[in-house]
Amino acid sequence: MSRNFTYEALPGRVVFGAGTASQLAAETDRVGGHRVLVVASNRDQRLVDQLVRPLGDRLVGRFTDVRQHVPIEVAAAAREMAAELAADCVVCVGGGSAIGTAKAIALVRPVPIVAVPTTYAGSEMTPVWGLTEDGRKTTGRDPAVQPATVIYDPELTLSLPPAIAAPSGVNALAHCVEAMWVPAASPITTLMAAEGIRTLAGSLPAVVADGGDLEARSGALYGAYLAGAAFATTGSGLHHRICHVLGGAFDLPHAETHTIVLPYVVAFNELAVPEVMRTIAAALGTQSAPAGLWALTGRLGTPRALRDIGLSAEDVDRAVKLLLEKDYSDNARPVTEADLTAIVRAAFAGDPVV
Template identity: 45%
Template sequence: MKPFVYNSNPARIIFGTGTINHLPDEVKRLGIHRPLVLSTPEQSSHAAQIESLLKADGIEVAGQFNKATMHTPLDVTLEAMKFVTELNVDGLVAVGGGSTIGLGKAIALRTDLPQIVLPTTYAGSEMTPIIGQTENGVKTTQVTAKVLPEVVIYDVDFTYSLPVGLSATSGINAIAHSIEGLYAQNGNPVISLMAEEGIRALAKALPIIVENPIDKEARSDALYGAWLCGTVLGLVGMSVHHKLCHVLGGTFNLPHAETHTIVLPHALSYNAPNIPDVMKRIANALGQEDAIEGLNILLTKLKVKRALKDFGMEETGIDKAADLAVKNPYWNPRPLDRNGLREVIRRAWAGEPAM
């Protein structure tokens, strides 16, 4: 076995169905007296449910802030910060996906307030020390333990309402974390176990969810897989797939989970010649002979869109993205080659199957 370093992030995880009922005790355990509940406008009913639960337990909720927005725009964070100061907030409860969790992290970055997070997608932000923020259309990313939530409550009940299309793409977003975790330069055997199990759980659950979004076991398996994949994302470095998605999302304003879904088989195919053992592990986790074919089969079952052009990216963007993808070099199992990456982006743009 190769030598390795294993780090873990401090977090308390509560997983199950109906686990929301642990929230009042967790708020008290952290010594929070005036929590602010965060959500998007679309999930204000989830925020209201949480506020009622806390109030029923005698906790004085400072208020709700329901304006979380994708990519954590600075103006929204500053507006939320006004609430935090004016309402004497001493802790945060975020209910939602990466957008809401991002807002909680942005507030924690500025205040060090404790955070309790109830994730409702499979994106995994709750498990990472990563915060992306957008100012004047430019997204910058920082890594700091300050933004890690103290407590994560995974409650399967909050995921039944995640629309089928987003369930599928968010699940593939999670699988992408584990795939890149399996070949991370700073990977280790424990992370690889988590990654393989995360892929296996999601690959089994997602096709069932697409047919029946309220299947209890599949929703539970998917959330479990998302936790594992998020843990992988939080602990080891990502490579060309995540870099490409960051470039494409940021430059062409493409949706996060859908972009990951389209790019993943192509990015993996680019790395495949340099990672034969990992390809076998991925295939095994997908329950197929071949990893790329396994991903193609899974994406077909999930009925997801396969072309970036379907999301409004122009053909002229292919060269721009290829230039940006090699601009700031980073570690990848296969050296970065502009022509090879241009072909990855072109195929993803056109929606051709990965080979």
Template identity: 50%
Template sequence: MNLTFEHTTLGQRVLFGSGRAAENLAAEVARFGATKVMVITSESHLSMARKVAVGIDVTLWHTDVVMHVPVETAEAARAAAGGAEIDLLICIGGGSTTGLAKAVALSTGIPIIAVPTTYAGSEATNVWGLTEAGRKTTGVDNRVLPATVVYDAALTLELPLDMSVASGLNAVAHCIDSLWGPRADPINAALAVEGIRALAEGLRLIKADPSAVTGREQTLYGAYLAAVSFASAGSGMHHKICHVLGGTFNLPHAQTHAAVLPYVLAFNAPAAPEAEARTAAALGSDTAIEGLQLLCGELDAPNALKDYGFALEGVAEAVELVLPAIPAGNPRPVSAANLAELLTGALNGADPTNLTYT
């Protein structure tokens, strides 16, 4: 292996402990010396968020959270923060909640403390995303990287099994994309492979007993590793596809990533033998796609985009939008024809190993 590479590690404080979210959050707010705190959370998480924030003085509660962060939603949150002279943002919830806090930080520079309740991983990246007129735009800016992440696996116990599976597989997608992303390097790969191992173990434990914290801790740990590796390696083919499917067709984030992942892995793996071998080893299987399919089958994972609102007539538009965004260094050349075949396979839940990619 050629060990000549450039790697950037993002600076972030992480506090990890089950049942300690309220304690750790209060300590962090005190450390920041903040006097005007805005908590961003969804209506569905408001009761949980109040318990987590019980030890701090909250100036403003903001619950207007929308999937894929529409520009209008972001502008409303920015105006609310400005009107209340907020000096610290706290987001408590999943990826959409974190995404909204990032949208505020992007234009204001206000620091963020993130308290995740899913395995989305947005809390550990400097990537932001906004949707306008059916188009999702993403970018990288260190202002949106949360200064502190407070991880508490007990907060994910309320996440239903099906969403836990989808969210965890979204994290696996971060790992796999990190193995061939635009800035992939050996450090990213080491984090990603350990992330895949931890996520596979944790998700199987959650499936066996959703009420136990052990599997939740492993999955949350794996999700963090996944996000750190992804933040460094950059967005690969998988995420370029899913950003279009989410922003243009309003498909649910986690389920879309879970359904598309086997197709991207089956497409790229033959052209990336080292990444394929390391993924297979992390999954405890002879081949990466075999291991992933076995895991998805055990978890009863999402496997067909048609179940979430995608239709055949959307394939051509998706191809047109995705194709120019595929990174130049993707392991395998991507054409309109093979991308359409991939998306059609994911639409119908076809066996990804049976696609020919002509």
């Protein structure tokens, strides 16, 4: 097997472990944060209050209008607040929406980000940004949005209910899967991705069964870190393009969309990348990658059909038309209109993957 590959490690500091959130002030000092803007949803207010108290008068403001897919108007408001407050550092606490909003600021204002994820989104490890305008989600890569420091504290995820934790974890698993078959995949990213799948698949059922299981929570967060780290250097492919179009156009919940679509895209690519599928299946502890993913989501009790999370039957044809605007030339096998239609219809109905 050829060992020729290119792997570009990305900058960034990771602080991982139970109780590490107490180091937020020190980590903010480390990146030179003297005027800190916090980005976090009001839903997390009590947690955020506790975390940022040690910042004292360095905390100059909070942006709380956090929404999924980062609508362009939300990005504009966050950028305006950062400018008005002369913020020189952004601390984001929460899931992908909070992190995405912080990235929207850093995209136009060169400030370091200290990320404190409380879900398994994984975007805290990547230089990928995303903005939604007029129902269309645009993504890009820019080193300016790569968080300078990420604090992973599994204690902060203990309050994450199973209905959120499970799809968030499968969303992380989707990063691992996609990192294995895109052109930029390498032996290094494949190692991280396979370990991420193994850890997530082993931890998430325990997280759902017992929300207070700190060891399981730590395992899931570790898997999410590996997923984000692998995905950060490989970039996205067919699966993420489908999910970004569906989420942006129809305002579908991000993690649930990824969770539902993933088994169908894996089944579509199965014959084109057999070695990758064997690696995924082995990490899942099963004989078939798509069937293994279907079984895992069933065990976790996550949504199974796009119609159950807000997509209507009338939306299917429009979704396919929007998907046809994307470029899939880097996918492991050619993608036709009929293929996209079949994937979306199956995911809409929740057809079993066996």
